[in-house]
Amino acid sequence: MEQPTLDYIQEISGGNTEFEQKFVTVLQDEFPKEKEAYLEFLGQEDLEKASSVVHKIKHKFGILCMHDSYRLAVSYEEELKEGQRELEKEFTAILEAVHAI
Numbered sequence: 001m002e003q004p005t006l007d008y009i010q011e012i013s014g015g016n017t018e019f020e021q022k023f024v025t026v027l028q029d030e031f032p033k034e035k036e037a038y039l040e041f042l043g044q045e046d047l048e049k050a051s052s053v054v055h056k057i058k059h060k061f062g063i064l065c066m067h068d069s070y071r072l073a074v075s076y077e078e079e080l081k082e083g084q085r086e087l088e089k090e091f092t093a094i095l096e097a098v099h100a101i
Helices: 007-013 017-043 047-063 067-081 088-099
Strands: none
Touching: 007 017, 007 047, 017 047, 017 088, 047 067, 047 088, 067 088
16 A cells, blocks of 8 residues: 655645645644544445545545545545445545554
């Protein structure tokens, strides 16, 4: 499984470590809340709302240079909109890996 990196954040910061830290802090604050909301909507079988949260999370994967995870999230978001959950296990495994960091 691919691991998140800060390469993109470091690139856009231009070496500004204060900017990097603020950016990382925002990610660390938002991610657990979004993960919790996603799991809650899944539990309620509200796949449309779950897809909206996946939409937000997928951008974090992109920022963390997790390109394969981003592509999976794009597919999963569309799947949820269609009432399907085939990629749920794979997506949840990615969430757990990112959350553990």
